[in-house]
Amino acid sequence: MILYQTTFGIKGVSNVTLSVGDRVNQVEQLLRRVKQNIDEGRVPAKIYNDPDIFELERERIFGRAYIYLGHESEIPHPGDYMVRYIADDNVIVVRDEEGQIRVLFNCCRHRGMQVCRAEMGNASHFRCPYHGWTYRNTGELVGVPAGKEAYGDVLDKGAWGLRPVPRMEIYDGLIFASLDAQAPSLNEYLGGMTWYLDLVTKRTEAGLEVVGAPHRWVMDANWKLPADNFVGDAYHTLMTHRSAVELDLAPRDPKFAMYGVHVHAGNGHGLGMISAPPGMELPPFWGYPEEVVRALQRSYPRPEQVEVARRINFLHGTVFPNFSVLNVMIAKDHRSAPTPMLTFRVWRPVGPDRTEVWSWFLVERDAPEWFKERSYQTYVHTFGTSGVFEQDDAENWRGITRVARGLMARDHDLNYQMGMSFLKRDPTWPGPGEAYPLDYAEANQRAFIRQWCEYMLNEA
Amino acid sequence: MVGISEEVYREVRDFLLREAELLDNGSYRDWLDCLTEDIRYQVPVRVTRDRGVESEFVNEMGHLDEDYVSLEMRVMRLETEYAWAEDPPSRTRHFLSNIRIEPGDRDDEVRVKSNLLLYRTRGDDPHYDLLSAERHDVLRRVNGQWKLARRLVLLDQTTIGTHNLSILF
Amino acid sequence: MSDEVIEIGNEFTFVRVRKVHTRNGVRLEIHSPRLGYRIQLDPLELESLTWQTTETFSRFLETPFGPRERLMRPLSEALICDRREE
Numbered sequence: 001m002i003l004y005q006t007t008f009g010i011k012g013v014s015n016v017t018l019s020v021g022d023r024v025n026q027v028e029q030l031l032r033r034v035k036q037n038i039d040e041g042r043v044p045a046k047i048y049n050d051p052d053i054f055e056l057e058r059e060r061i062f063g064r065a066y067i068y069l070g071h072e073s074e075i076p077h078p079g080d081y082m083v084r085y086i087a088d089d090n091v092i093v094v095r096d097e098e099g100q101i102r103v104l105f106n107c108c109r110h111r112g113m114q115v116c117r118a119e120m121g122n123a124s125h126f127r128c129p130y131h132g133w134t135y136r137n138t139g140e141l142v143g144v145p146a147g148k149e150a151y152g153d154v155l156d157k158g159a160w161g162l163r164p165v166p167r168m169e170i171y172d173g174l175i176f177a178s179l180d181a182q183a184p185s186l187n188e189y190l191g192g193m194t195w196y197l198d199l200v201t202k203r204t205e206a207g208l209e210v211v212g213a214p215h216r217w218v219m220d221a222n223w224k225l226p227a228d229n230f231v232g233d234a235y236h237t238l239m240t241h242r243s244a245v246e247l248d249l250a251p252r253d254p255k256f257a258m259y260g261v262h263v264h265a266g267n268g269h270g271l272g273m274i275s276a277p278p279g280m281e282l283p284p285f286w287g288y289p290e291e292v293v294r295a296l297q298r299s300y301p302r303p304e305q306v307e308v309a310r311r312i313n314f315l316h317g318t319v320f321p322n323f324s325v326l327n328v329m330i331a332k333d334h335r336s337a338p339t340p341m342l343t344f345r346v347w348r349p350v351g352p353d354r355t356e357v358w359s360w361f362l363v364e365r366d367a368p369e370w371f372k373e374r375s376y377q378t379y380v381h382t383f384g385t386s387g388v389f390e391q392d393d394a395e396n397w398r399g400i401t402r403v404a405r406g407l408m409a410r411d412h413d414l415n416y417q418m419g420m421s422f423l424k425r426d427p428t429w430p431g432p433g434e435a436y437p438l439d440y441a442e443a444n445q446r447a448f449i450r451q452w453c454e455y456m457l458n459e460a
Numbered sequence: 461m462v463g464i465s466e467e468v469y470r471e472v473r474d475f476l477l478r479e480a481e482l483l484d485n486g487s488y489r490d491w492l493d494c495l496t497e498d499i500r501y502q503v504p505v506r507v508t509r510d511r512g513v514e515s516e517f518v519n520e521m522g523h524l525d526e527d528y529v530s531l532e533m534r535v536m537r538l539e540t541e542y543a544w545a546e547d548p549p550s551r552t553r554h555f556l557s558n559i560r561i562e563p564g565d566r567d568d569e570v571r572v573k574s575n576l577l578l579y580r581t582r583g584d585d586p587h588y589d590l591l592s593a594e595r596h597d598v599l600r601r602v603n604g605q606w607k608l609a610r611r612l613v614l615l616d617q618t619t620i621g622t623h624n625l626s627i628l629f
Numbered sequence: 630m631s632d633e634v635i636e637i638g639n640e641f642t643f644v645r646v647r648k649v650h651t652r653n654g655v656r657l658e659i660h661s662p663r664l665g666y667r668i669q670l671d672p673l674e675l676e677s678l679t680w681q682t683t684e685t686f687s688r689f690l691e692t693p694f695g696p697r698e699r700l701m702r703p704l705s706e707a708l709i710c711d712r713r714e715e
C-alpha cells in the first residue's frame with residue numbers, strides 16, 4: 001500500500017487490498033495489453049491516471065529518456081544559470097566562466113541542501129546556505145568553512161563537487177539531459193526528428209532567442225495528454241478550437257488542420273505540417289517576414305527543407321517523451337492578420353493527474369523588431385497560460401484525467417485507429433520518417449504509445 | 461501632495477467593487493464598458509530572484525498582455541458556443557482589499573492599488589484554486605464616469621496554480 | 630568626500646562598492662557588510678585583477694567566510710558600525 005498525493009493535496013490510499021506483488025502484476029498486465037492492442041488502435045484509458053503507472057514512468061521514462069531543459073539563449077553570459085527539472089530532479093543549468101554549459105544536480109554534497117534557490121541568476125561560485133560549502137560554477141568544490149579544523153587533511157575536495165547529470169547534450173541551442181549514463185547520443189536519440197527541428201531552429205543565421213522567461217503553470221491533467229496532442233492531433237482543432245475559427249484567428253475552414261503531412265520521425269517523435277486548405281491562399285513559409293524567408297533559403301542545411309517549409313503554415317510536434325513544439329500562423333485578435341509564432345513546451349510530470357507546464361516563446365534574434373513584438377502578442381493571446389486556444393486544450397486534458405482515475409478505465413479502450421490501414425504512406429516525401437499525406441491521422445500517437453511501452457517494459 | 465477627497469475615494473471604491481461584480485457574474489460585455497479604449501492590461505510573468513534584483517517581474521513576458529481589442533476578442537470568444545474552458549463557467553469570487561489611491565499623472569486620473577484574492581472553482585470538484593495579487597490600476601474620468609485605463613496585476617506565484625487563465629483579474 | 634555607493638549582489642551574497650577619494654588620489658572600496666570586511670584597491674591593483682582567472686577567486690574562496698572565518702555579523706551590528714564609520 002502506498003499513500004500518494006492527489007491533485008489538491010488530499011492524501012489518497014491506492015489499492016489498499018492489493019499486495020505490492022499484485023500491483024506490480026497488474027501494471028505489467030496493463031502494459032502488455034497496451035503493447036498488444038496498440039496495433040489494433042486500442043489504448044486503455046487507465047494509462048492516463050494511475051499512481052502505479054506513474055511511479056514506473058518516473059523510473060523508466062524520466063530516468064532514461066532525454067529531457068529538454070532549456071535554450072542556450074536563456075543563459076547567454078558566463079555565470080548565467082537557471083534552475084530546471086527532470087521530473088522530480090532539480091538541476092542547475094549554468095554557463096561556466098569558459099562558456100561551457102553544464103547541468104549539475106542542485107543538491108549540496110555535504111548535507112544535501114538545495115544550492116540555488118532563485119529560479120535564475122548569475123554567479124561564478126555557488127555558496128550553500130546551510131554550512132557554506134562553496135562550489136565553482138563548473139561544480140568543483142573549492143571552499144569549505146573551517147575546513148582545516150573540521151576535516152583536517154582528509155577531505156578530498158576533488159571528489160565532492162556538485163554532481164553533473166549523467167548525460168547532457170545540446171542540439172542547435174536546445175539543451176537536453178538524461179539521467180541514464182548508458183543513454184545513446186542525443187543525435188541518435190533524436191534521429192530523423194533533427195531534420196524537422198531544423199525547420200524551426202535554423203531559419204536565420206543568428207537563430208532563436210527565448211523572450212523573457214517561460215510561463216509556468218500547473219494543470220490537473222496527465223502529462224501524456226498534451227504530448228499526444230502535440231505529436232499528432234490535428235483533428236481536435238475542428239472542435240476544441242472552433243471558437244478561434246469563428247473569430248477568424250485561424251482559417252475559416254474548421255477542417256483546416258486536416259490538409260497537412262503527418263510524420264512519425266522515429267523513436268516516438270512525431271509532427272504534423274499543415275498547409276493552406278484547398279481553395280484558400282495562405283502565405284508561404286508560415287507568413288514569416290521577407291527577411292526571415294530570405295535567410296532560411298540560405299540557412300537550411302538542405303534544399304528539400306526549403307521546399308517543405310514553403311508549404312507550412314502550421315507545425316506541431318513532440319520529441320518523446322515530453323518536449324513539444326508549436327509553430328503556427330494565427331491572428332492575435334479578430335481584427336488582425338495572422339502572424340507566425342513559435343512556442344516550446346515541457347510537460348513536466350508531477351503526479352499521475354498533475355502536470356507542470358513550461359511554455360516558452362521564441363523568435364529569431366535577427367528578425368525585425370516590429371515582427372518580434374507582433375509575434376509575441378500573438379503568442380500571449382492564443383497560447384501560454386491565458387491563450388484562447390490553450391485554455392480549451394487544458395479543459396479537455398483535465399477532463400480525460402479525471403475520468404481515467406477509476407476502475408472502469410482499466411479495460412476501457414480508447415480509439416487510436418484514425419488513418420489505420422487505409423491511409424497510405426507518401427513514398428515521395430523528401431524528409432525522414434514515415435509520412436502520411438493527411439494530418440487527420442493517429443500514426444504518430446500510436447508510435448508514441450509504442451515507444452512509451454518499450455521504455456515502460458524496459459525494452460528500449 | 462494633493463489629497464484624494466472622500467468623495468473620490470468612495471467613487472473609486474464603488475467602481476472597483478462593481479467591476480469585480482461584473483466579472484464574477486460573467487457580465488463581460490458590461491465589463492468592457494468599464495474600460496477606456498486605450499487600456500493596457502498586463503499580468504507579467506514572475507520569476508524567483510534574490511533580494512538584490514530590483515524586481516521579480518519580467519517586463520518582456522506576460523501571462524496576459526492586452527489592449528482593448530484583445531480583451532474584446534476574449535469576451536467575444538466566451539460568447540461563441542465553443543469556449544469549453546468556461547462552459548460550464550468557472551465560479552469566481554474577486555475579494556478586494558487594501559485599496560490605496562493617489563493622484564494620477566493627469567488631472568482626470570487616479571492611481572489605485574488594491575489587493576486581490578481570486579477564488580476559482582469548477583464543476584463538482586470541491587477543491588478550488590486561489591490566486592493572490594496586487595493590482596496597480598489607473599482610473600480615468602470619462603464623461604463623468606470612471607473607467608479603467610491601465611491594470612498591472614502583480615501575481616504572488618511564479619508557477620501559476622490554476623490550469624489556465626480563462627478568467628480575468 | 631565619497632561617490633555614490635553601488636550595491637551588487639546575487640542569491641549568495643552582496644557587497645557595496647564605491648569610489649573613495651584620498652587627499653591625493655582615488656581608490657575603489659569593496660565592502661562586505663555581512664562579513665565586515667573591506668578593501669580599498671588602487672588602479673594598479675584593480676588592473677591586475679583583469680588578468681586573473683576564476684582559479685584565483687576559487688582560491689580566495691577556499692575559506693568562504695574570509696580568512697578569520699568569524700561568524701557573519703548580525704545585520705544590526707553591521708548597520709551600527711557602518712553608520713559610525715561614515
Ligand code: FES
Nearest residue numbers: 108110111128131
Ligand atoms: S548542506 Fe551544503 S554546506 Fe552543509
Ligand SMILES: [Fe+2]
Nearest residue numbers: 236240389393
Ligand atoms: Fe490545441
